[in-house]
Amino acid sequence: MTSEIIIQQLVNAVAVGGTYALLALGLAIVFSVMGLINFAHGELMTITGYGIFFSLAAGLPFPLALAAGIGLAIVAAVSMERIAFRPVRRASPTIMLLSSFAVSTILHILMQNLIATRPKAIAIPEALAGAVNFGTLQIGAIQLLSIIITAISLVGLTLFLNRTLLGISIRAAAEDFDVTRLMGVDANRVIATAFAASGALAAIAGILWIFQRGSVDPLMGFTPVLKAFIAVVLGGMGSLGGAVAGGFLLGFIEVMARAFLPDALQSYREAIVLTVVIGVLYRYPDGLIPRQVSVR
């Protein structure tokens, strides 16, 4: 029985951690290529949610609505770069950071005023509400799906980054942007691709998030992206492998705290989780897998 609980919680941890990992990965790709911490990343999740909501309202079947949500987030991410971040690309990191705050705030306000401040329900298909039995072990269909989607996304991204010229260019640009330009690679194209990838990752994480809560509201992206920031720092700023490791570790710490902390301590859970994070950073100040930058 105890081992079943542990396995159950491990599955939970992988599901939650996977969502954080996808979000953190999206932040890390953009940071590694252009040094921008994109605070508007959470809004991409929210945009995905509204994309799905309005697609369903327009009568699209569920899978197509999900695809529309992902497509919309990719377009939004690439547009953000083109409109807000490209003009300040050569500016200091502070200015880029402030620009991303501005984008985030503007999108909040637009969504609050043009759509609604209250959550809009998104009906999740019944098939996802059930559970799958493995012997005596029962795993929620949504958790299982989350894990599968996370795995497919991570494998897909790894293949993209290792097997395609554009993917290799992103890795090269993350290491040394100037020399990547010296290879005759169009910097705008590399950065736009990085944003598109981050948009897709945010959208997939957004979908997994919506599966859990069944609704979308303008502030939906705030908490998960805050967690993703913690995951990025935990893993090592700008390191892609680190972002994934940080996401899973944070999910693991959170789920274990929720499952095994005594009731009296549950109200301090967030503080305890963050204390563990600080403890890890105390031991590994550069994160679990520090960013790999060539020696100049």
Next chain:
Amino acid sequence: MLTLKDLAVSYGPIAAVRGVNLGVGKGEIVALLGANGAGKSSILRAAMGLAPITAGRVTLSGVDITGRDPAAIVKRGMTLVPEGRRVFAHLTVLENLTMGAAATPSLRAKTVANCERMYELFPRLAERRSQMAGSLSGGEQQMLAIARAMMAEPAMLLLDEPSLGLAPNIIDQIFDFLTAVNRQGLTILIVEQNADIALEVAGRALVVAQGRVVKEGTSAEVARADLASLYLGAGAAA
């Protein structure tokens, strides 16, 4: 082939290059000599579109490329082997070479064939093609940096301090290679602190001090000059 006219480069209030005139003819090897901080690297970087040009013109084969994007300049047939090699440490040797051929569709189509050509020229790279570039020795990294630049099939190659920090036998190999590709028609402009080796391969040389050209001539003429005092900028007043 490459002409710099009254070129000036400033980083904010700091003037690194103050009115440099320089011409490299087709098929030449020209050396740019000078002390650390004289502005040699800035000249190369400005020609390549990587440093801010505040005045002057850069033309490549008669086309004005002043301040153009480095990617556009690579496509016009000029490329730079940067100082400190700057290979992508966490990409494999093969991926580094692949990046070198990224500029145009026709180059990309020739990636495999050109990689094989580089492996023939630098057999050490062939043995290490699947290794991360960061795990290579300094000499191997310099070979990789040059091979990566050659993947773009340049007509004009700029090299920034290719001998820096390398063992003498590796330096010889690299300069033998440069001499060989020059015979096949590649034009080369090379920045070096190691004047002896640079003057050995170059036909002409210029000495740069405090952002200005203080001496110019055939390699034999420059070799006879008192380089130490030129490096200190003594020639500027003369």
